[in-house]
Amino acid sequence: MSAHAAPTPMTSRPCGPLKGVAEVPGDKSISHRALILGALAVGETRITGLLEGEDVLDTAAAMRAFGAEVEQVGPGEWVVNGVGVGGFSEPENVIDCGNSGTGVRLIMGAMASTGITAIFTGDGSLRSRPMARITDPISLFGATAYGRDGGRLPMAVVGAAAPVPVRYELPMPSAQVKSAVLLAGLNAPGQTVVIEAEATRDHTERMLAGFGAEISVEDGPKGRVITLTGQPELSPQDIAVPRDPSSAAFPVCAALIVPGSDITVPGVSRNPTRSGLYTTLVEMGADISFENERVEGGEPVADLRVRASNLRGVEVPPERAASMIDEFPILAVVAANATGTTVMRGVKELRVKESDRIDAMARGLQANGVSIEEDQDTLIVQGMGPGNVPGGGTCATHLDHRIAMAFMCLGMAAKAPVNIDDGGPIVTSFPIFETLMGDLGAQIVRANR
Secondary structure (H helix, E strand, O other), X not given: OOOOOOOOOEEEEOOOOOEEEOXXXXXXHHHHHHHHHHHHOEEEEEEEOXXXXXXXXXXXXXXXXXXXEEEEEEOOEEEEEEEOOOOOOOOOOXXXXXXXXXXXXXXXXXXXXXXXXXXXXXXXXXXXXXXXHHHHHHHHOOOEEEEEOOOEEEEEEEOOOOOOOOEEEOOOOOHHHHHHHHHHHOOOOOEEEEEEOOOOOOHHHHHHHHOOOOEEEEEEOOEEEEEEEOOOOOOOOEEEOOEOHHHHHHHHHHHHHOOOOEEEEEEEEOOHHHOHHHHHHHHOOOEEEEEEEEEEOOEEEEEEEEEOOOOEOOEEOHHHHHHHOOOHHHHHHHHHOOEEEEEEEOOHHHHHOOOOHXXXXXXXXXXXXXXXXXXXXXXXXXXEOOOOOOEOOEEOOOOOHHHHHHHHXXXXXXXXOEEEOOOHHHHHOOOOHHHHHXXXXXXXXXXXO
């Protein structure tokens, strides 16, 4: 079952060349952070280009529950009147974060150093995901959490009435954990320090600086050292959200594997901590050009021109995983259509995303005639070459939007249609996916049509 409705089976049929302009939605990671930091600022923050998928709308609702005024004033245009750092009020009802691990973890961090209690829940997928990676570090500030067995939602978080600053070394590369600790550090006196051995997406650091927080990032012997001075007064901002590189990955990769395709994807974030997929695709021989490079809203962006390409298998180094962790499902689809073997290492974090993405991709690709090997931290795809994936299988999406979209892209280049059991979760991050891909020439149909 999808996040909020009955299952929506879908089929993607082999199609002709994809052509046109793919205007993908705003970046999901930046959208979450814009709403949360807007709620923690004093005054009116205006946001344009906000992703209006279910995940982000759930975060907007949560900020209202904590006392901020959050209003949509036009398509993608939102206004947030914040309550200031430490100004969250106690929610009257349970905070439902739907399918969003980013939303729930960042919100837990943002309220953890305020002396209030909040109860969090989510859909079936989110309730199965581990929260100890967040509750352990926020406990260092003085917060306590009470959840189901294994540290799972539903969960009550009691914020610290007298928070203390912390120094925390990330045990795994995770922008969610890093961001939760930094957001908790906002209302703690003194300096909160986060150390990450591998660089993860840095939208939180960039945005904190933009809102006026005192934050520094330096290289140390153990990796990146991020130092935040607590209890600032954040100033409201005008934020233009760039287009999401993780969402752009689907039309980009589909165009690479469907013969004759030629598309443009304008205004995509080129943040270096999010560029791992595009680096890998170029290594595979992808014909991608990055045009009109510029800076918008503090983030580097570019227009992508993508043409169908004959791709070769590569080995993706483990140190690149953090910069493309959400893109491995669609990379596995590209790898199936490449010539030779693609080895993805350092991907164990995929085991605890919206689903076990390594297992979900392996089972789905096998159902469509692709040979796969896997272990706890590695996924190996035996490429079949352009146009040689048999297709014809049905894939379980496990309430995971990226698994659903990846297999829809597989069907566009396979010999036979590819089916998924539930495309409903796609709306959590890419609500216009079907329309956008259809306008390019894809043939995606719902079983109930």
